[in-house]
Amino acid sequence: MLTRRTALLSAVAATALSAGSAHTASAAPRTAGRVRLTLPAPSGPYPVGTVSLRLVDTARADPWTTAQSYRELMVSVRYPARDTEGHPRAPQMLPGEAAGFAVVNNLADVPADQVDWAATRTHAHQGAPVDRDRGPYPVVCYSPGAGDPRSLGTTLCDDLASRGYVVVMLDHTYDATAVQFPGGRVERTVLPAEYDKAYPDEKRIRALLKKTMAVRVADTRFLLDALPRALPRELRGTPDWDRIGMFGHSAGGFTALQAMHDDRRIAAGADLDGVIAYVQDDGDPGHLSTVAADGLDRPFLLIGKDGNDLSTVPSWNALxxxxxxxxxxxxxxxxxxxxxxxxxxxIPQLARRLGLPRRTVVKNIGTIAPARAIPAERACLASFFDRRLGGRYDSGLPGRVPQARPFARRAAPAHRRSSAPGASAGVRPGASTARPR
Structure with missing residues (x-):
């Protein structure tokens, strides 16, 4: 949820801003004795390759800083690889990104400074040769939640690439915790300071949310303009630019659907628990985005956490x-x-290694076990894009995933929202009652 995650960043703004200049590279934290983490391997038939690219929009001054007359972005491109021998696994975060994430993040009650964030390796291999025999492949863009780096969507993005997609992971500079550019320069988030300036004025907070979303959508549209020419020669001809989808988490899900509304190049979009209105709570009515007010004429998918569905999230109901x-x-x-x-x-790895209580695990990721949640998310997301973009590795319809409960076919009238705990279609007895972040 965009506002809530921005508010969380605000709570640590003083620490973040004192950690160093946003315009200089930060040294990675000492790693001795720090916890190292692993990510689950992709489930598709293809090995995964990756390249990172710097994109510069000279037609747009950066909206978050007066020091830059252009907008600068970093993206990671995942793709099906022919082979990976001799190509190392890419890090989830570069040293400067890891240092920034250790200082400012959306983890609840987790001592992030005790984790070696730069040590985590993805299952994508740097510069691996592309598998051209089965291409061109549909393209899926990914946008992270407010304040999150693009790397926090690695598990789902690597999996889609392993199923036969070119996946483009986009960092929104000065929104993401920290973005490292070629040469080691790091640009850190300004959202905590921006939120502090707006708080507690509701109008100013809403204006900040609208600005944040407008920047993200403009980033996405520039990405679609620039990427075909920016790809390295060995990847050109691999993406099918006539089959473009997009998904995201939280504010990234909002970004995906709003960009789809504004740009007809995006043929299908998926929103993972992202409210699509300029409000401070999922259940708040009004202040709809244009995508919620106008609706969409192309396929979209909404996936909510336990309790989020058409009866409890007014912006989803409107869409x-x-x-x-x-x-x-x-x-x-x-x-x-x-x-x-x-x-x-x-989180479960951190809980085991750092002795975190069960309530911290539930507060962050609920009661569903990773062994159930990750396959369910992968299956639902891949099936949606397989059917809507013509992919070749269909994992089955979302309704076949036991942990997922489909929404009702029709949205309830706007005035029939239920506010009773447990009233949504997705809640089962005994489900987590932890407050959402």
Missing amino acids: WRHSRGPREGLTLRGAEHATFTDEEAM
């Missing part, structure tokens, strides 16, 4: 009622907001 195209929605039982990020795999 559902106003849309004319195919729509799918489901609730993942036992899930929390961060279940749809790499935290689902990381």
Whole structure:
């Protein structure tokens, strides 16, 4: 949820801003004795290759800083590889990104300074040759939650690439905790300071949310403009630019659907627990985005944490009622907001190694076990894009995933929202009652 995650960043703004200049590279924290984490291997038939690219939009001054007359982005491109021998596994975070994430993050009650974030390796191999025999491949773009780095979506992005997609992971500079550019320069988030300036004025907070989303959508549209020319020669011809989808978590899910509304190049979009209105709580009515107010005429998928569905999230209800195209929605039982990020795999490891209490695990990722949550998310997401973008590795319909409960076929009238705990279609007896982040 965009506002709530921005508010969390605000709570640590003083620490973040005192950690060093946003315009200089930060040294990685000492790693001796720090916890090292692993990520689950992709489930598709292809090995995965990756390259990182710097993109520069000279037509747009950076909206977050007056020091830069252009907008600068970093992206990671994942793709099906022919072989990976001799190509090392890419890190989840570069040293400067890891240092920034250790200082400012959306982890609840987790001592992030005790983790060696730079040590985690993904299952994507740097510079591995692309498998051209089965291409060109559909393209899926990924946008992370507010304040999150693109790398926190690695588990789902690597999996999609292993199933036959070119996946583009986008960092929103000065929104993400820290973005490291070639040469080692690091740019850190400004959202904590921006939120502090706006708080507690509701109008100013709403204006900040609208600005944040406008920047993200503009980043996405520039990405679609620039990437075909920016790809290295060995990858050109691999993406099928006539089959583009997008997904994201939290504010990234909002970004995916809003960009789809604004740009017809995006043929299908998936929103992982992202509210699509400028509000401070999932259940708040009003202040709809244009995608919620207008609806969509192309396929979209909503996946909510336990308790988030059409009866409890007014902006989703509005989107559902106003849309004319195919729509799918489901609730993942036992899930929390961060279940749809790499935290689902990381938090249990941290709990074991750092002796964190069960309540911390539940607060972050709910009651659903990673062994159930991760396969369910992968299956639902891959099936949606397989069917909507013509992929070749269909994992089955989302309704076949036991942990997922589909939304009702019709949205309830706007005035019939239930506010009773447990009233949503996705909640089962005994599900987590931890407050959402």
